[in-house]
Amino acid sequence: xxxxxxxxxxxxxxxxxxxxxxxxxxxxxxxxxxxxxxxxxxxxxxxxxxxxxxxxxxxxxxxxxxxxxxxxxxxxxxxxxxxxxxxxxxxxxxxxxxxxxxxxxxxxxxxxxxxxxxxxxxxxxxxxxxxxxxxxxxxxxxxxxxxxxxxxxxxxxxxxxxxxxxxxxxxxxxxxxxxxxxxxxxxxxxxxxxxxxxxxxxxxxxxxxxxxxxxx
Amino acid sequence: xxxxxxxxxxxxxxxxxxxxxxxxxxxxxxxxxxxxxxxxxxxxxxxxxxxxxxxxxxxxxxxxxxxxxxxxxxxxxxxxxxxxxxxxxxxxxxxxxxxxxxxxxxxxxxxxxxxxxxxxxxxxxxxxxxxxxxxxxxxxxxxxxxxxxxxxxxxxxxxxxxxxxxxxxxxxxxxxxxxxxxxxxxxxxxxxxxxxxxxxxxxxxxxxxxxxxxxxxxxxxxxxxxxxxxxxxxxxxxxxxxxxxxxxxxxxxxx
Numbered sequence: 519x520x521x522x523x524x525x526x527x528x529x530x531x532x533x534x535x536x537x538x539x540x541x542x543x544x545x546x547x548x549x550x551x552x553x554x555x556x557x558x559x560x561x562x563x564x565x566x567x568x569x570x571x572x573x574x575x576x577x578x579x580x581x582x583x584x585x586x587x588x589x590x591x592x593x594x595x596x597x598x599x600x601x602x603x604x605x606x607x608x609x610x611x612x613x614x615x616x617x618x619x620x621x622x623x624x625x626x627x628x629x630x631x632x633x634x635x636x637x638x639x640x641x642x643x644x645x646x647x648x649x650x651x652x653x654x655x656x657x658x659x660x661x662x663x664x665x666x667x668x669x670x671x672x673x674x675x676x677x678x679x680x681x682x683x684x685x686x687x688x689x690x691x692x693x694x695x696x697x698x699x700x701x702x703x704x705x706x707x708x709x710x711x712x713x714x715x716x717x718x719x720x721x722x723x724x725x726x727x728x729x730x731x732x733x734x
Numbered sequence: 735x736x737x738x739x740x741x742x743x744x745x746x747x748x749x750x751x752x753x754x755x756x757x758x759x760x761x762x763x764x765x766x767x768x769x770x771x772x773x774x775x776x777x778x779x780x781x782x783x784x785x786x787x788x789x790x791x792x793x794x795x796x797x798x799x800x801x802x803x804x805x806x807x808x809x810x811x812x813x814x815x816x817x818x819x820x821x822x823x824x825x826x827x828x829x830x831x832x833x834x835x836x837x838x839x840x841x842x843x844x845x846x847x848x849x850x851x852x853x854x855x856x857x858x859x860x861x862x863x864x865x866x867x868x869x870x871x872x873x874x875x876x877x878x879x880x881x882x883x884x885x886x887x888x889x890x891x892x893x894x895x896x897x898x899x900x901x902x903x904x905x906x907x908x909x910x911x912x913x914x915x916x917x918x919x920x921x922x923x924x925x926x927x928x929x930x931x932x933x934x935x936x937x938x939x940x941x942x943x944x945x946x947x948x949x950x951x952x953x954x955x956x957x958x959x960x961x962x963x964x965x966x967x968x969x970x971x972x973x974x975x976x977x978x979x980x981x982x983x984x985x986x987x988x989x
Binding site: 625627628630631632633634635636637638639645646649650 | 784785786815816817821822823824825827829830831832833842843886889890893897904
């Protein structure tokens with residue numbers, strides 16, 4: 519359940535974050551600053567605030583929520599799809615930030631050289647920018663994945679802790695502690711530590727092995 | 735070298751910091767050198783033709799067999815994107831893609847234009863002509879500065895040749911960092927290939943020796959204005975005199 523959520527969130531976020539990060543990194547201006555601030559908002563807001571707004575927005579209490587319920591036939595809140603929406607928004611900064619700094623580190627001379635050789639912006643992005651920022655892509659994916667595995671507040675507000683449907687590892691850990699079942703809690707906590715450590719090792723062990731002129 | 739019809743006409747007005755650029759010229763020769771001291775605006779002219787700079791006012795048109803291709807026209811609000819222009823560019827600094835081998839770098843500009851076998855043939859020809867066979871499978875970080883520069887020229891020339899007739903090659907300080915003997919060889923190879931494939935060149939330099947070695951049409955530019963256009967011996971006579979005087983002076987009093 520946790521795994522499914524994390525994989526789904528990572529997949530969706532990479533698709534969303536790539537063009538968004540490219541757009542943010544490829545210029546400046548008030549519009550970009552605002553978008554970047556909004557993207558970074560989940561970093562500083564308490565997750566419960568985000569969860570609360572999402573609960574209201576997706577639930578039957580608001581107009582967009584009611585519209586969603588009519589279209590889908592059921593409310594998004596307290597469902598897996600609802601959780602997915604929440605996770606995507608909550609982990610957005612973790613996906614976008616590494617990509618923005620990666621893209622910004624690519625020397626503009628490469629982009630210009632590609633254009634001067636007749637490459638379209640899309641081909642330049644695919645064949646020059648992306649290969650040079652593979653490391654950032656991996657960082658982005660791993661951070662998103664682990665952050666989703668460990669998230670708590672948004673899930674609690676939005677998912678409602680339904681075992682098998684919307685109960686993630688971090689919430690079941692909380693439940694087990696509430697039940698004074700420390701042995702089970704310990705096992706769950708260990709799993710979370712192991713997953714996070716493995717992911718971070720994956721990122722940092724690459725530092726020594728950068729090949730083919732990768733930047734970040 | 736036979737004269738060919740005008741293939742590029744340029745009129746640009748552009749403000750860049752303290753520099754007030756106001757130039758107009760037409761290219762008719764197979765090779766034209768844009769000569770000027772640093773800060774004279776010659777690189778900006780080249781970048782405007784390439785489409786990297788949007789001039790404040792002006793019109794840039796390439797002509798091929800009497801047909802005009804407007805790349806920039808500020809009054810008609812035409813501005814063709816760099817990759818859609820009939821020009822191929824090697825900018826200042828080699829900017830070889832670090833994740834690609836030398837062969838892949840040279841093939842980069844060829845691949846988008848034509849089918850694979852024809853492109854590969856041009857790439858192999860470029861590797862042979864520019865004396866790069868030993869370097870083809872290496873990565874740019876393994877090359878010296880001069881070698882990288884040579885690859886950058888080969889890459890841009892390959893792109894221009896594979897783009898098809900009517901394409902123009904733009905080179906910004908292409909031979910800087912090459913030792914003189916290698917530079918002269920490189921010039922001969924490049925000129926031979928481009929004459930064969932009929933791709934005109936506009937190159938930028940501040941080097942008098944390079945301009946004379948190329949021995950072509952020169953457009954002299956200073957403080958953002960075209961001073962003179964004509965054969966190199968005419969336009970750069972003064973610079974040549976000064977250079978010769980320096981050489982003679984050093985001969986008389988060896989250090």
